[in-house]
Amino acid sequence: MTRSDKEKFMSAALDEAKKGWGETHPQPMIGAVLVESGKVVASAHIDRSGSRCPEAKLFESLGRSPAKTASLFVTMEPGPSSNRLESGVRAIVESGVKHVFIGAHDPVVEHEGKGSDALKEAGVQVERRIRIEDCEDLNLIFNHWINHKTPILAAKSATTLDGKIACRTGESKWITGEAARQNVMLWRRLFPAIGVGAGTLIEDDPRLTSRLDGEEEWCGVRFVIDGLLRTAMERFLPAIYTDDFRDNTIVVTTDAAGTGYIRRLETEGVNVWVLPAANMKVPFPEFRKKCYDVGINGIYFEGGSKLTSELLHMRELDYHFNYRAPILLGDDKAKPVYRGMRIEKLSHALRLDRVRNETYGDDQLMRGFVSYPPRLDVDETVFSNE
Ligand SMILES: NC(=O)c1ccc[n+]([C@@H]2O[C@H](COP(=O)([O-])OP(=O)(O)OC[C@H]3O[C@@H](n4cnc5c(N)ncnc54)[C@H](OP(=O)(O)O)[C@@H]3O)[C@@H](O)[C@H]2O)c1
Structure with missing residues (x-):
């Protein structure tokens, strides 16, 4: 042969x-x-x-x-x-x-x-x-789980050529085209859980389900990372707290969150994980342990910028999907996807390993395992709870 x-x-x-x-x-x-x-x-x-x-x-x-x-x-x-x-x-x-x-x-x-x-x-x-x-x-999900005994934490971002995820006005729909967005649906279908930050939930109110052409809408576990339960303070709760899949939603918060807001969510049928935290930030090592205990072997985070950057800053991001659209903003006030690092040498840059390049319509996907430099300087002011 x-x-x-x-x-x-x-x-x-x-x-x-x-x-x-x-x-x-x-x-x-x-x-x-x-x-x-x-x-x-x-x-x-x-x-x-x-x-x-x-x-x-x-x-x-x-x-x-x-x-x-x-x-x-x-x-x-x-x-x-x-x-x-x-x-x-x-x-x-x-x-x-x-x-x-x-x-x-x-x-x-x-x-x-x-x-x-x-x-x-x-x-x-x-x-x-x-x-x-x-x-x-x-x-890639199974291999990571079986080798490292922890879920793989992956993040997806869809950016302009200059690495922005939204205009200065906050408008972000849509940066990439239909083919790339269908590919995201495919990954949402593969990962047992999707995650977003409080900011994205408040701004975009996404459904976080997989809607593939010709298939029924599918919903895995939906995580919201929200240290202070800002998403439960709104007059109208986000769709994923009230829709038919709401018992698949888990809000991950800290012991600094108000018990009244926890009760409000639980009354709606939403699950809440309260993790002990020193600084109102969800501790990702604890989050991983809890996912491991309940058998969730992969989480596909869909930003936004603060959450993705924090995962990188804490060296907790294992895998990254970057869709790049052939559009350019060139506006310093547009929202960058990655923030808060202080990298003075290219040899200190984060890299992707085992890179795969794919094309969807006019957009390109580069994905791979995140490899961290021995030294990672961070601009703490970007991540402080202002
Ligand atoms: N193009 C894309 O791929 C894409 C994807 C997703 C979102 N977006 C865009 O991104 C924008 C939102 O980005 P964003 O940076 O404002 O919001 P974000 O990253 O979704 O959420 C940030 C907020 O989430 C909470 N959070 C994040 N990490 C946390 C941690 N470890 N512990 C506790 N809480 C944590 C914090 O809430 P508190 O401040 O209350 O503590 C933080 O301010 C929107 O415009 C959206 O459209 C674009």
């Missing part, structure tokens, strides 16, 4: 895996296809939490023994982290398939290679690393 054939069939396995988009937490998305005489003859994927391993499902759906020359393509190595070390390997060995192509390794370094070794011991030929970057990228 040529390299391009292998990549083509691994792409088919990736497409199969993506059928479980947003449905598999806390399991990863995994897809498998079986190829005979240059054609895909069976496929399977993890489709929900607790779903059986795709290899076993695939051979069951085939309903016969695979051909002697059949090849199996699977996007992630069967291993302890995905709970498939025994069942996935057993399903493959029992099927009699002798050629297996694997995309990503088991994400835990100490587990890496275990599934491949078990297959090789059983006489199966294994080739790894086929479209490995794409297969790893597919499970």
Whole structure:
């Protein structure tokens, strides 16, 4: 089989895996296809939490023994982290398939290679690393969770060419075009939780649901980061505190918040997490722990500027999505997305690693893992509670 054939069939396995988009937490998305005489003859994927391993499902759906020359393509190595070390390997060995192509390794370094070794011991030929970057990228939420035992905190921003998220008047709808906004909907559907700052909720009153063309509106957990419960002081509460999904809303606040406002929210059916804080700011390490305890493995923050900058300043942002539109304001009073750093050397800049570049209409998305410099000077005045 040529390299391009292998990549083509691994792409088919990736497409199969993506059928479980947003449905598999806390399991990863995994897809498998079986190829005979240059054609895909069976496929399977993890489709929900607790779903059986795709290899076993695939051979069951085939309903016969695979051909002697059949090849199996699977996007992630069967291993302890995905709970498939025994069942996935057993399903493959029992099927009699002798050629297996694997995309990503088991994400835990100490587990890496275990599934491949078990297959090789059983006489199966294994080739790894086929479209490995794409297969790893597919499970960025799961991989982070399983490796770091904490949810991945990601932030999205949509900016002009000069890094602004709103005009000087506050007008911010819309910076990017329809295709980029649909892509945001896709990520909202993948992450089990979305988060916003109090400022964005008050200014924009967003619904924070995923509305994909041709699909029903979907709502995961919705977090509001609001240290003083400013959002509960308004005469009219924001939509996400009163709509049909309000029991998915969790307001994260501090012990400095007024108990009357907490009661007001709870009476509406909104959940409130009160975290102990020294300075009226939600402590993100505590927030992570609480998310971990309730099994939320990823949060997709959608700003605004203060929240995103604070996550960076506190070195708590793990992943960043930056959509860039081909428009330019050139206005010093327009709202910048990132604020408050004092960086005097380029070598002290924050960087994105494992970068992926994608194009949506005229807009570009650059996304990647945030890598922090050893030294990060911050202009504290920007973040003080004025
Ligand atoms: N283009 C985009 O991608 C995008 C995305 C989202 C929003 N926006 C725009 O951004 C603007 C809003 O940005 P913003 O900077 O004003 O608001 P923001 O970041 O949404 O909210 C800031 C407020 O949230 C609270 N907050 C943030 N971090 C906190 C923490 N760790 N603990 C406790 N409270 C915390 C604080 O409330 P208190 O001051 O009450 O303590 C803070 O003032 C709007 O114009 C919106 O349209 C653009």
